[in-house]
Amino acid sequence: MFAVYAARVDRDDPLSALELGDQPEPAPPEGWTTVSVRAASLNRHDLWSLRGVGLSADRLPMILGCDAAGTDEHGNDVIVHSVITDPDWRDDETLDPARTILSELHPGTFAERVAVPARNLVPKPAELSFEEAACLPTAWLTAFRMLFTKASLAPGATVLVQGAGGGVSTALVRLGSAAGFRMWVTSRSPERRAEALRLGADEAYELDARLPERVDAVMETVGGATWGHSVRSLKSGGTLVVAGATTGDASPAGLAHIYFRQLSVVGATMGTVDELRRLVRFCVSNGIRPLIHEVLPLQDARRGFEALDAQNVVGKIVFTV
Numbered sequence: 001m002f003a004v005y006a007a008r009v010d011r012d013d014p015l016s017a018l019e020l021g022d023q024p025e026p027a028p029p030e031g032w033t034t035v036s037v038r039a040a041s042l043n044r045h046d047l048w049s050l051r052g053v054g055l056s057a058d059r060l061p062m063i064l065g066c067d068a069a070g071t072d073e074h075g076n077d078v079i080v081h082s083v084i085t086d087p088d089w090r091d092d093e094t095l096d097p098a099r100t101i102l103s104e105l106h107p108g109t110f111a112e113r114v115a116v117p118a119r120n121l122v123p124k125p126a127e128l129s130f131e132e133a134a135c136l137p138t139a140w141l142t143a144f145r146m147l148f149t150k151a152s153l154a155p156g157a158t159v160l161v162q163g164a165g166g167g168v169s170t171a172l173v174r175l176g177s178a179a180g181f182r183m184w185v186t187s188r189s190p191e192r193r194a195e196a197l198r199l200g201a202d203e204a205y206e207l208d209a210r211l212p213e214r215v216d217a218v219m220e221t222v223g224g225a226t227w228g229h230s231v232r233s234l235k236s237g238g239t240l241v242v243a244g245a246t247t248g249d250a251s252p253a254g255l256a257h258i259y260f261r262q263l264s265v266v267g268a269t270m271g272t273v274d275e276l277r278r279l280v281r282f283c284v285s286n287g288i289r290p291l292i293h294e295v296l297p298l299q300d301a302r303r304g305f306e307a308l309d310a311q312n313v314v315g316k317i318v319f320t321v
């Protein structure tokens with residue numbers, strides 16, 4: 001079957017490790033099922049994989065892609081939850097020490113078909129297109145968990161999102177705005193700040209800007225480039241939720257700010273299958289949809305990878321199969 005895969009890993013030139021072509025059909029083990037992929041969305045994780053982050057050479061070639069919406073073996077429209085746990089794990093899937101996400105240990109979703117555990121399928125409602133549904137399982141699910149599970153926010157709280165243009169950030173703005181939080185964002189680019197305001201952000205600031213007041217929570221996926229501002233922007237007792245570090249680790253960490261103002265620093269990774277079901281319901285009942293930058297046929301996936309690598313994307317890139 002046709003697939004988009006990492007043939008090698010290359011830390012400095014990830015796109016040189018990307019190949020498109022024939023890969024073996026999925027061979028689902030006991031308890032797994034095969035989904036015919038209709039749409040799959042691109043994440044920064046796919047670029048990390050090509051760089052060898054979370055993907056070792058002994059697992060190559062590896063079909064990339066964490067997110068998919070498609071049709072199961074019985075013809076039902078489904079969304080794929082990407083977190084794969086030990087078959088005996090019954091707790092929060094993201095807490096299983098042995099968990100992986102599709103494309104790390106098991107072939108991913110940038111293919112005509114993908115094998116997943118049957119319990120990882122969530123019904124796709126008719127209100128969401130396959131393209132919209134394919135944006136939910138990674139970036140949007142992570143944003144949902146950051147805001148609603150990890151941040152302990154009261155209605156009307158003020159939330160700062162660092163880096164407005166990203167897949168996770170645009171999801172945070174749409175979700176937080178629909179939930180009634182006051183959403184503030186930062187971005188390097190005036191165009192992305194304007195887009196964030198169109199998406200529902202209440203204010204958009206330059207990176208490192210002095211805010212009119214300190215915020216209840218900060219949503220951090222940028223890492224080193226914004227960490228100091230995140231720590232300084234929180235009010236006493238506030239919460240910093242961190243789910244990514246695109247620009248690398250944070251140094252200095254701002255420990256004095258953290259203990260003196262009694263900040264909580266909370267990690268977040270992906271979400272549970274139950275959170276994915278609730279996210280889907282939240283989108284349908286509030287009429288919110290992912291911001292899609294571009295839809296491309298899977299055969300043109302390289303163009304999508306190039307755009308994400310060049311940071312020319314606001315929202316999500318979706319591949320159709």
Ligand SMILES: NC(=O)c1ccc[n+]([C@@H]2O[C@H](COP(=O)([O-])OP(=O)(O)OC[C@H]3O[C@@H](n4cnc5c(N)ncnc54)[C@H](OP(=O)(O)O)[C@@H]3O)[C@@H](O)[C@H]2O)c1
Nearest residue numbers: 044163164165166167168187188221225243244246269270
């Ligand atoms: N923990 C998890 O489960 C999980 C899930 C999803 C994603 N992640 C991680 O979260 C991060 C974001 O993911 P994504 O899919 O949203 O990626 P993305 O779409 O590529 O977004 C990157 C974001 O980083 C900002 N940015 C990039 N370089 C920057 C710089 N030098 N200075 C300031 N801001 C910069 C951009 O903001 P502007 O261009 O607007 O300034 C943009 O919002 C990635 O590192 C990803 O691996 C983790």
